[in-house]
Amino acid sequence: MNKISASRLLVVLVCTIIAGCSTLASLASYSVTSADLQRELDKQVTSLQEQASIVGIPILLEVNDMQVNVGPDNRQTIQLIADATATLSVLGLTYPAKVKLDVEGMPYYDSTKKAVFIRSLVLNDTTVDAMGYRGNLAPVSSKVMGLLNQFLMDQPVYEVKNVPSGYAWLTNMPLSMTVESGKIVFRPQRAD
Known part of the structure; x- marks a missing residue:
């Protein structure tokens, strides 16, 4: 084997190893996008209602x-x-x-339930539009905020069991979760 053939073989071998490592790296994490969470919430939001009262007035x-x-x-x-x-x-x-409520919360991965919940909701903005009035009605906003808070404490926004079959390994190992712009990323948890 001459030097040119050996160097070509070495280049092909290095390229194959690099390609294999990038494929393994992509399999070593799983991302859930805003659109994925949107689809999950769309299925659940239709049943989100509650009877309440404000200063004795019934409200749905x-x-x-x-x-x-x-x-x-x-x-x-x-x-x-x-x-x-x-x-x-x-x-x-x-x-x-x-x-209309604009709220934010911290995503939390519950490893026993294999699900993502949102905790510590904070109200960013609220608008109430009723019979010509447009502004903030604190009692109404706080009731809706309470409804959302209770819903998100009980209902996950994503369950890991919904991953595609190629990522089934996620359901059998400890995971770490990070939030990046537009997505949640799951990776195997490192043993420290």
Whole structure:
């Protein structure tokens, strides 16, 4: 074997090893995008409603839609923008109010449930639009915020069991989770 053939063989071997390492690196992590979380929440949000009362007035709270933004401005949070309706019932009449809440929370991976939850919700902004009034009605906003908080404590925004079959290894090992702009990334947990 001459020197040129040996060097070509070495170059091919190095390229194959590099390609194999990059393939292994991509298999060693799994990403869940904002769109993936959006699909999961869209399935759940239709059942998100609650009967409540404000100063003795019955109110029905319903979340109609929720938008998801993972890692906004490279922060380790998940932003949720919820469009809700608060329907007040007074003297046999109903008065619907549109409520828009912009909240953020910290994603938390529960290894026993193999699921991601959102904790420590913070209200960024709120708007209530009712019968010509547009602004903030703290009692209505706080009721909707309470509904979202309770929902997110009980309901995961993503379950690892939903991964494609090529990533089934995720369900059988300890994982670490990080938040990057637009996605949550799962990796095998390192033994320190």
